[in-house]
Amino acid sequence: MPIRLHDSMTRSVRELKPAHDDGVFRFYNCGPTVYAPAHIGNFRTFVVNDVIRRLLELEFGPGKVKHVRNLTDVDDKTIKRARDAGRPLADVTRQWTAKFHADCLALNCLRPHVEPTATDHIREQVDMIDVLLCKRHAYRTPDGSVYFRVSSFQEYGELSHLQERELRLGSALAGKPQPADADEKEDGSDFALWKAWKPEDGDVKWPGPDSAAAGRPGWHIECSAMSKKHLGDNIDLHTGGEDLLFPHHENEIAQSECCNGVTFANHWYHSKHLLVDGKKMSKSLGNLYTLDDLTAKGFSPMAVRYALLAGHPSKQLNFTLDSLHAAESALETLRKYKAELMFNLGKDAAGFAAVQQALHDDLNTPAALGALFSIVNRGAKNVDPNSFEAAMWALGFDLAKTNAPKSEAPAGVIALAAKRWAAKQAKDFTAADALRRELTAAGWSMLDRKDGYSLEPLKH
Numbered sequence: 001m002p003i004r005l006h007d008s009m010t011r012s013v014r015e016l017k018p019a020h021d022d023g024v025f026r027f028y029n030c031g032p033t034v035y036a037p038a039h040i041g042n043f044r045t046f047v048v049n050d051v052i053r054r055l056l057e058l059e060f061g062p063g064k065v066k067h068v069r070n071l072t073d074v075d076d077k078t079i080k081r082a083r084d085a086g087r088p089l090a091d092v093t094r095q096w097t098a099k100f101h102a103d104c105l106a107l108n109c110l111r112p113h114v115e116p117t118a119t120d121h122i123r124e125q126v127d128m129i130d131v132l133l134c135k136r137h138a139y140r141t142p143d144g145s146v147y148f149r150v151s152s153f154q155e156y157g158e159l160s161h162l163q164e165r166e167l168r169l170g171s172a173l174a175g176k177p178q179p180a181d182a183d184e185k186e187d188g189s190d191f192a193l194w195k196a197w198k199p200e201d202g203d204v205k206w207p208g209p210d211s212a213a214a215g216r217p218g219w220h221i222e223c224s225a226m227s228k229k230h231l232g233d234n235i236d237l238h239t240g241g242e243d244l245l246f247p248h249h250e251n252e253i254a255q256s257e258c259c260n261g262v263t264f265a266n267h268w269y270h271s272k273h274l275l276v277d278g279k280k281m282s283k284s285l286g287n288l289y290t291l292d293d294l295t296a297k298g299f300s301p302m303a304v305r306y307a308l309l310a311g312h313p314s315k316q317l318n319f320t321l322d323s324l325h326a327a328e329s330a331l332e333t334l335r336k337y338k339a340e341l342m343f344n345l346g347k348d349a350a351g352f353a354a355v356q357q358a359l360h361d362d363l364n365t366p367a368a369l370g371a372l373f374s375i376v377n378r379g380a381k382n383v384d385p386n387s388f389e390a391a392m393w394a395l396g397f398d399l400a401k402t403n404a405p406k407s408e409a410p411a412g413v414i415a416l417a418a419k420r421w422a423a424k425q426a427k428d429f430t431a432a433d434a435l436r437r438e439l440t441a442a443g444w445s446m447l448d449r450k451d452g453y454s455l456e457p458l459k460h
């Protein structure tokens, strides 16, 4: 059954197909910026992408999908967070990467095959910038930064339909203050490929491209470079949340296509954002939720996953706590149904095909859930349990994880703490200190008492 998915470039629903002779489907999903815990809006995007990954594996086979999702571990936000905390950048990003992984695991997201970090790919980014400089798609400014020359790429704006956008934005932007780097650039729409070091960057700097200053890469070039390294010059699908379409993805296309000379991505998919109680999430409105905020209220991560998939990914999703109550009870129904299926062991596998069909039809998750419950509500008689399990796998519902909502430390952290306690009892303080550092990096602090210890998440 072909997978059909909306393509932001052509603004139409198109079939997903691997373009390369090896039959491997090349899938790049822009990953998180690791400077704080990801919020449930971020997780809407990652859970939706997890369902895409699952569908691709069902369609092309597990060995025929290569899924890459990067970690943005150097940018303004990560640097500021490290500076404010007086901690090394790598320490801060390691901590939030560990938390991101723990949350992804709790939400039952499959791990990408490659999870490259920006700081591990400085060489690759510098190499691309050198090519762009050589081809005159980029230029150096007096301070030693490098900018992409937007006017050198005719197709700039194709993804975001820039001309329409400019008409809409033009008047809105008139008279607004210009960005700090405005007078360095040849043109206002040019964007940074390489940022020369500034005192507020502290010790964060690397040798730059040819005759540029030491500094750090711009955000957009990291995805171009990591995608090129791990998936090649032409990829089958590139995804992210709707806010990434412009300028991030538009800039990625410009950099990659000018450097490599071929089409960057054959298909673009942008899922829409999550709102809370009808509003954009923000700390100041007090409506920003992390996964821990919700588990602390007694909800299970699987219910969060369910609620995140309850709306169509091509529409904004209004998240409410009521939707989590509904999700918990839906999961409870599924668990009871599963138990009944095991008791019946029927043979009819046809019903659940409708679930997959809905997912293959532009990722229609609400229709898939509708199809699921219309079968479940008919009862478990004669139904093949394997077909039910296949539907659960496609949606990523691990029913064993439904129970016992907890805001406890993840298993890996509990194991580290036990090891450290044993080391301390054995008076091996070097090992105990090393294990404490590992716990800190994972975002947990261990409070020792005479008779035992407790674990607490580090405050952010």
Ligand code: AMP
Residues within 6 Å of the ligand: 030, 031, 032, 033, 034, 040, 041, 042, 043, 044, 045, 072, 240, 241, 242, 243, 244, 272, 273, 274, 275, 281
């Ligand atoms: P960031 O860590 O800010 O780079 O974001 C990681 C991913 O989350 C990106 O794909 C964003 O588009 C996505 N994202 C950010 N805010 C939201 C939101 N409110 N709802 C859904 N996705 C979001």
Ligand code: ZN
Residues within 6 Å of the ligand: 030, 031, 223, 248
């Ligand atoms: Zn990206």
